[in-house]
Amino acid sequence: MFSGMASVWIVDDDPDDQSFMKAAFTSIRPDIQIMALDDGETFLSRIAQTRTLPKIVLLDLNMPGITGFDTLKRLRSNHSYDDLTIVVLTAFSMATTTDRNQALALGANQFYTKPNTYKDLLALIKTITVHLCD
Template identity: 45%
Template sequence: MSTCFDCVFLVDDDEDDQFLMHKAFQQFSPDCCIKTLMNGEELLTALETARVLPSLVLLDINMPIMDGLEALKIVRSNTQFNTLPIVIWTTSSHEVDRNRAFALGANGFITKPDTIQEYNRLVLDLRRNWLLGHCV
């Protein structure tokens, strides 16, 4: 029996978005283990205690306790996480949010999908762009 390491950290407090992302990963990338975290503070703790770093972090911007941009800034200030792929995924389509995310070190910026079909396409894109050679 193989050990399943968390290859994707999904940081989002919206349970509907969590559910849809989990469903899409189950269908199109079943070997990926998903660890769901509710805010940036939980992300920081998970990264500090992880035996193996995730292959990808999907990070929402608007969350309680610590938002995604604040967490991104802290993560990128630690050289241990310089190569960790972090993709912002948010309901925002504002250029100012996109620019700030990239300025803080995000590797990508995705506006959250509206339909399950769009979630499915998103997971396929994430596999192609970030997860090849990891959990696919």
């Protein structure tokens, strides 16, 4: 279980997706601090400056500028982040087996398509917190 100020960072350029994910985490685990970042460049800059790493990073693949793949590749090239749990999320219509395999090969711990309903998002967040936060 989380103790203290454990956090989850959401890296996603879609403000609606950020809001839904924040609400789902808050509903399920109000003890988790949530940080939302709009792009991979901001995430990489912020994580390089933080003293306390998040427990989980939810990383969107399809972002303008530096993509989720590029963000993942750059993050995993620094061994300081080897133990950081990265969960890649992508829109259902964009998900392919190739995307999944590439994300996992680049060092993602898990790969999921973004749920279409809030109920399904809650189920996914429960899965993530049960399997990755305990």
